[in-house]
Amino acid sequence: MLDLTELGAWFSDPENWAGRYGLWNLVAEHLTLTFVAIVVAAIVAVPLGVAIGHLGRGEFFVVGLGSASRAIPTMGLLFALVLVMGVQFRELSVVLALSAIALPPLVAGAYSGVTTIPPWIRDSATAQGMTAWQLVRHVELPLAAASIIGGFRIAYIQVVSTVVLAPLVGLGGVGFGIIQGLALRNFSQVTASSIVIIVITVAGDRLIGLSQKFLSDRLGKPKPLETS
Amino acid sequence: MEWFIANWTFVAGLAATHLSVSVVPIVVGAFLAVVFARVTPTRWVNPARGVLGAIYAIPSLALFVTLPALIGTDFTGPTNVVIALTIYVIASMYFSAHDAFHQVPRPTVTNAESMGMSSRQIFFHVELPMAVPGLIAGLRVAAASTISIASIGAVVGVRNLGYLFIDGFQRKIPEEIITGVLAIFVIAVTLDAGLWLVGRLMTRWRFVTVDHA
Numbered sequence: 001m002l003d004l005t006e007l008g009a010w011f012s013d014p015e016n017w018a019g020r021y022g023l024w025n026l027v028a029e030h031l032t033l034t035f036v037a038i039v040v041a042a043i044v045a046v047p048l049g050v051a052i053g054h055l056g057r058g059e060f061f062v063v064g065l066g067s068a069s070r071a072i073p074t075m076g077l078l079f080a081l082v083l084v085m086g087v088q089f090r091e092l093s094v095v096l097a098l099s100a101i102a103l104p105p106l107v108a109g110a111y112s113g114v115t116t117i118p119p120w121i122r123d124s125a126t127a128q129g130m131t132a133w134q135l136v137r138h139v140e141l142p143l144a145a146a147s148i149i150g151g152f153r154i155a156y157i158q159v160v161s162t163v164v165l166a167p168l169v170g171l172g173g174v175g176f177g178i179i180q181g182l183a184l185r186n187f188s189q190v191t192a193s194s195i196v197i198i199v200i201t202v203a204g205d206r207l208i209g210l211s212q213k214f215l216s217d218r219l220g221k222p223k224p225l226e227t228s
Numbered sequence: 229m230e231w232f233i234a235n236w237t238f239v240a241g242l243a244a245t246h247l248s249v250s251v252v253p254i255v256v257g258a259f260l261a262v263v264f265a266r267v268t269p270t271r272w273v274n275p276a277r278g279v280l281g282a283i284y285a286i287p288s289l290a291l292f293v294t295l296p297a298l299i300g301t302d303f304t305g306p307t308n309v310v311i312a313l314t315i316y317v318i319a320s321m322y323f324s325a326h327d328a329f330h331q332v333p334r335p336t337v338t339n340a341e342s343m344g345m346s347s348r349q350i351f352f353h354v355e356l357p358m359a360v361p362g363l364i365a366g367l368r369v370a371a372a373s374t375i376s377i378a379s380i381g382a383v384v385g386v387r388n389l390g391y392l393f394i395d396g397f398q399r400k401i402p403e404e405i406i407t408g409v410l411a412i413f414v415i416a417v418t419l420d421a422g423l424w425l426v427g428r429l430m431t432r433w434r435f436v437t438v439d440h441a
Contacts, residue, residue: 003297007297067372067420068413070369070372070373070376070416071372071375071376071412071413071416071417071420072376072409072412072413073376073377073379073380073389073390073393073408073409073412073413074376075379075380075390075393076379076390076392076393076405076406076408076409076412077409079393079394079396079397079405080393080402080405080406080409082397083396083397083400083402083405084402157285160287161287161288161289161290162287164287164289164290165289165380165383168383168394168397169397175289178289178290178293179383182293182303182304182383182384187296187297187303190293190303191293191294191296191297193290194289194290194291194293194294195294197286197287197290198286198287198290198291198294201285201286201287201290202282202285202286205281205282205285206282
C-alpha cells in the first residue's frame, strides 16, 4: 500500500532531483520530446486537416487514419521504428514515431473544425467576394481554432503517454524512474515517478483545455455589434 | 513472415494471454459504464466527466504501477493491468453511454409509460434497445484501444503480444515487433467488425425498409 512517509522521503531527497537521471532533467527531457514531436506532426497535420475540410475531399482518409491509429499499438510503432532506423539515429526515430502518433488526432481536429462550420457562414463569406485563401485565413481558421486545439489536446495525451516508454529504447524521460525502479525493486521511486507523470499529463491536458476555452470564447463567437 | 511461420505457436500463446487480459476489462468495464451512466444524478454528470476525463488521460504504464500503491496489489503481473484497463473502459465509455441514453426520444419513453409499462420494462424493452447504436459505437472505440493499450502490460511482466516488442527489440528482430503490431491490429479490427455486426443484428428494426406501395 501507499507509504506516504517513504514517498515523502523520496521526494525530499535532493539526490533524486539532481543529475542526469534526476527528476528535473527527466521532466525536461520528457516535455522536450513531447513538444518537438507534436510541433513536427502539426506542421504536416494542421494544413492537411484544414485542406481536407476546406476542399471537402478525402474524408475517408481522416476516418481511416483515426480508426487505424486506435488499433495500432503505439509501443510497437516506437520500438519498430527505433530498431529499423538504427540506434545511432535514436532521437530522430523516437521523434518520428511520436510524430506519427500525434498525426491522426491533429488531422482529425483540424478537419472537423473546418467541416462543422455551418455552410451559410462559408457561403456568406464567398458572397462577399472573399477568395479561397481569405476564406481559409479569416473565416475557417478562426472558427476551427478551438477544434484544432482540441486535436493538440488529444495528441499531447497520446505522445506524453508514449514518451513514458522511451527509456525502453534507450532515451530518458520520467518513465526512466518506473523502468529502473521496477528492475531494482525500488518501489517508492516507481510510485513517485508515476505520480510525476500523472501530474505532467493531467496538468498539460487542463492547460490546453483552458487555452481551448479561451480561444473559442475569443474567436469562435461573432463579436457583438457596436451600438453607439 | 518467415519469423511468424517459424514461431506461430509462440505468437498464438501470447495472443491468448492478450485476449484474456483484454476481454475481461472490456466486458466488465462496459457493464459498469452503462450502470454508472444510468445512476448518475444529472448534477453530477459534469463533475464525473471531468474526473473520468482526467483518469482517461493518465498514461497506462503510470496507472499500472500506481495501483499497487493504492490497493496493495503486486507491482508486476496481470492484476493491475486488468484493473487499469477496466478503469480506462469505464472512463471512455461513460460519456458515450450517457449520451446514448440521453438521445432516446422522450415521447418514446412517455408512450411506453402510458401503455402501462413498468420502469423496469421501459428500461429493458425501450431505453436499452434504443441506446444500442450509441453504446456499440462507444464500445467499439473502447475495445480497440483496450486491445492496443494491453500490450504495455508486457512492461510489467504480462506475457501478451506486447512481449514481442520488448523481446524483438532486445534481440534486434524487427520481424518480431512487426508481427506483434500486425497481430494486435488484426485482433482489434476483427473485434471492431464483430461488435459492428452484433450491433446491427441487435437492432434489426433499424434496417427494415417499409414498402409504402
